[in-house]
Amino acid sequence: MKRLVLLISGRGSNMEAIVKACRAEGWPAQVVAVISNRPDAGGLQFAAQHGIATAVVDHKAFASREDFDAELARVIDGFAPDLVVLAGFMRILTPGFTARYARRMLNIHPSLLPAFTGLHTHERALEMGCKVAGVTVHFVTAELDHGAIVMQAVVPVLAGDDAPSLAARVLAAEHRIYPQSVRWCVEDALVWDGERVCHRDGAPQQLLLN
Numbered sequence: 497m498k499r500l501v502l503l504i505s506g507r508g509s510n511m512e513a514i515v516k517a518c519r520a521e522g523w524p525a526q527v528v529a530v531i532s533n534r535p536d537a538g539g540l541q542f543a544a545q546h547g548i549a550t551a552v553v554d555h556k557a558f559a560s561r562e563d564f565d566a567e568l569a570r571v572i573d574g575f576a577p578d579l580v581v582l583a584g585f586m587r588i589l590t591p592g593f594t595a596r597y598a599r600r601m602l603n604i605h606p607s608l609l610p611a612f613t614g615l616h617t618h619e620r621a622l623e624m625g626c627k628v629a630g631v632t633v634h635f636v637t638a639e640l641d642h643g644a645i646v647m648q649a650v651v652p653v654l655a656g657d658d659a660p661s662l663a664a665r666v667l668a669a670e671h672r673i674y675p676q677s678v679r680w681c682v683e684d685a686l687v688w689d690g691e692r693v694c695h696r697d698g699a700p701q702q703l704l705l706n
C-alpha cells in the first residue's frame with residue numbers, strides 16, 4: 497500500500513475528492529495524514545471525521561521559510577509517505593524542501609500552465625479575454641508552478657463569466673483530474689521522459705470539457 501500525505505491550507509475540496517476516490521475505487525494506497533499550515537483550515541474536520549490523522553504546522557510560528565519547511569518536512573516524514581500531495585497548499589516552498597520530495601510531490605494549479613502562475617488566475621484569464629481556462633496537475637520543482645505536467649483539463653470561458661463562476665467550472669474539473677493523477681502515481685503508471693511524464697499505456701493526459 498502506498499502512503500499518501502495531503503497538504504492543505506483551506507477548504508480542502510480536492511483533498512476530499514482524493515480521499516473519496518481512493519476509498520471508493522480501492523486504490524493500492526491510503527491517505528495516512530492531512531497536514532495544514534492553517535489551524536482553521538476547513539478540510540481538517542473532514543479528514544478527522546474520516547479517521548485520517550491530522551497535523552498543523554502553523555507558518556506564523558516560524559521566523560523564516562527555511563525554519564517552517566524544516567518542521568513541515570519533519571512532520572511529513574513522520575508519516576513515511578510515498579507521495580506528498582499539495583491540495584490547495586498556499587505556501588511558497590524552499591528549494592531544499594522541493595528537492596527532498598523531487599518526483600514524489602504533486603501540486604494542482606488552477607490555470608493552464610505555463611500561463612498564469614501565482615495567484616488570481618481566474619481574474620487574470622478573464623482580464624486577458626481568454627476563451628478557455630483550466631487546471632494543471634504537475635510534479636513540484638523549485639520553480640513556482642513549474643514541473644512535469646501529469647494532467648490538464650480545459651474548460652470554456654463563457655460570456656458573462658466572472659471569477660467565481662469560472663473558478664467553480666474549473667474546480668469541478670480539478671475534482672476529476674487530481675484523483676486520476678494521484679491514482680496513476682500510486683499505480684506506478686507514469687513514465688519519465690527527461691523532464692516530462694507520460695502515461696505508460698498512452699492514456700489521455702488531458703480532459704476537454706464543454
Ligand code: GAR
Nearest residue numbers: 506507508509510583584604605606
Ligand atoms: C484549488 O482551486 C486549487 O487549484 C488552488 O486552490 C484551490 C484549493 O481548493 N491551488 C492553488 O491556487 C495553488 N497555487 P480546495 O482547498 O477546495 O482544494
